Amino acid sequence: MFRSEQLFERAVKVMPGGVNSPVRAYQSVGSTPRFIRRADGAYVYDVDQNRYIDYICSWGPMILGHNNMKIREAVIQASYEGLSFGAATEMEVNMAERICRLVPSMEMVRMVNSGTEAVMSAIRAARGYTGRNKIIKFEGCYHGHSDSLLVKAGSGVMTAGIPDSLGVPEGCARDTLTAVYNDCDSVARLLEENKGEVAALIVEPVAGNMGVVEPCPGFLQGLRDLCTEHGAVLIFDEVITGFRLSLQGAQGYYGITPDLTTFGKIIGGGMPVGCYGGRREIMQTIAPCGSVYQAGTLSGNPIAMAAGLAELTQLEENPDIYLRLEEMGNYFRDRLRDILKAAGKSYQVTGVGSLSCLFFAEQPVLNYQTAKTSDTAEFARYFNWMLDHHIHLAPSQFEAIFLSAAHTKKDVDETLDAAEEFFRA
Numbered sequence: 001m002f003r004s005e006q007l008f009e010r011a012v013k014v015m016p017g018g019v020n021s022p023v024r025a026y027q028s029v030g031s032t033p034r035f036i037r038r039a040d041g042a043y044v045y046d047v048d049q050n051r052y053i054d055y056i057c058s059w060g061p062m063i064l065g066h067n068n069m070k071i072r073e074a075v076i077q078a079s080y081e082g083l084s085f086g087a088a089t090e091m092e093v094n095m096a097e098r099i100c101r102l103v104p105s106m107e108m109v110r111m112v113n114s115g116t117e118a119v120m121s122a123i124r125a126a127r128g129y130t131g132r133n134k135i136i137k138f139e140g141c142y143h144g145h146s147d148s149l150l151v152k153a154g155s156g157v158m159t160a161g162i163p164d165s166l167g168v169p170e171g172c173a174r175d176t177l178t179a180v181y182n183d184c185d186s187v188a189r190l191l192e193e194n195k196g197e198v199a200a201l202i203v204e205p206v207a208g209n210m211g212v213v214e215p216c217p218g219f220l221q222g223l224r225d226l227c228t229e230h231g232a233v234l235i236f237d238e239v240i241t242g243f244r245l246s247l248q249g250a251q252g253y254y255g256i257t258p259d260l261t262t263f264g265k266i267i268g269g270g271m272p273v274g275c276y277g278g279r280r281e282i283m284q285t286i287a288p289c290g291s292v293y294q295a296g297t298l299s300g301n302p303i304a305m306a307a308g309l310a311e312l313t314q315l316e317e318n319p320d321i322y323l324r325l326e327e328m329g330n331y332f333r334d335r336l337r338d339i340l341k342a343a344g345k346s347y348q349v350t351g352v353g354s355l356s357c358l359f360f361a362e363q364p365v366l367n368y369q370t371a372k373t374s375d376t377a378e379f380a381r382y383f384n385w386m387l388d389h390h391i392h393l394a395p396s397q398f399e400a401i402f403l404s405a406a407h408t409k410k411d412v413d414e415t416l417d418a419a420e421e422f423f424r425a
């Protein structure tokens with residue numbers, strides 16, 4: 001028996017599903033999770049000494065590749081000074097200044113410890129600022145696991161087919177309205193029907209949790225206009241797209257300015273971090289400036305700030321990384337489309353920059369409903385074939401394929417050769 005299997009046997013006895021986050025459990029692909037011992041560059045290595053080309057990249061933060069030397073050194077150096085102080089530090093000022101300088105819509109920021117916390121806090125700020133309760137989110141978008149956002153959510157909840165989680169009181173979900181991604185009319189209708197009651201509209205500017213679904217031309221601008229017209233706060237959840245599509249995230253890439261933005265794991269270089277920020281007048285409602293309460297014992301943790309700053313510094317100093325990722329992403333998607341065509345398959349390849357997805361769906365994927373037409377059994381077969389060929393994909397049809405600056409053309413070709421063999425077979 002392999003060591004991963006042995007560990008999984010032990011894990012399921014003491015952890016729900018054997019994991020600390022549901023998507024890792026491989027339930028929807030019917031195999032055993034590989035237990036990862038270490039990672040370097042574009043590769044992860046499991047406890048059975050197998051090397052895999054990794055396209056999870058810790059769900060985004062490893063944009064520079066795993067075990068980046070400068071991030072590792074920054075973490076080691078910071079650790080000599082102490083692991084946590086629960087007090088103000090210079091490092092967190094540096095981080096806040098950096099984010100505000102790089103992302104013009106961020107006039108003020110507050111650091112937190114995860115994407116979930118960032119989004120939950122941004123929603124609270126928007127409610128406090130507007131004095132309204134209702135929010136609009138999109139079916140299939142995932143914004144972490146806070147109560148009011150576990151409504152028709154993507155990611156693990158979509159994979160497990162439980163989009164409305166048990167344990168969320170009816171009252172928490174009642175104020176969450178859901179619209180159809182890429183459909184501004186569905187948003188306009190909700191805003192009209194709930195006139196003067198909607199505090200915020202939250203969107204993943206590129207949806208990355210129902211597979212990858214790009215915004216149609218005009219969609220994000222339409223949301224901007226509708227929010228302005230109805231006095232609702234526009235929140236871009238850039239936990240996946242932030243510092244990935246560009247140094248200014250998706251908002252820079254598409255040229256749309258939200259009122260608030262959430263960032264997550266990528267600003268921690270792999271450490272548990274998130275932040276929310278945006279317009280000064282909204283952020284000044286946060287305690288101790290204002291009466292919207294939000295706090296965190298470990299927020300702005302010095303080790304996490306050091307790691308994040310080392311990551312952002314490298315991205316800022318090497319802007320060609322984004323050009324390379326875009327080129328590599330286009331190459332990956334184009335060659336995959338050619339492979340499918342040659343195999344007579346009409347599956348959908350989507351994506352932008354370093355984010356891609358292969359939907360086992362026959363029709364174009366524009367939203368949650370069309371994403372759900374995917375043949376998930378066929379995806380599972382593909383996933384396991386790729387895993388057997390040492391390619392580490394996200395174990396769900398409804399997650400993204402992440403490229404990093406460490407992936408070479410050889411890695412991508414090796415991956416696509418395995419895919420080609422699968423479709424030929």
Ligand SMILES: Cc1ncc(COP(=O)(O)O)c(C=O)c1O
Pocket residue numbers: 114115116117119142143144145204208209237238239240264265274
């Ligand atoms: C767009 C988006 N928002 C929020 C979250 C929640 O972040 P976390 O898992 O760090 O709580 C995630 C990922 O999980 C995400 O992809």
Ligand SMILES: N[C@H](C=O)CCC(=O)O
Pocket residue numbers: 021022023024059142155156208209240399
């Ligand atoms: N889709 C999620 C992150 O973006 C997957 C990570 C998780 O929930 O463990």
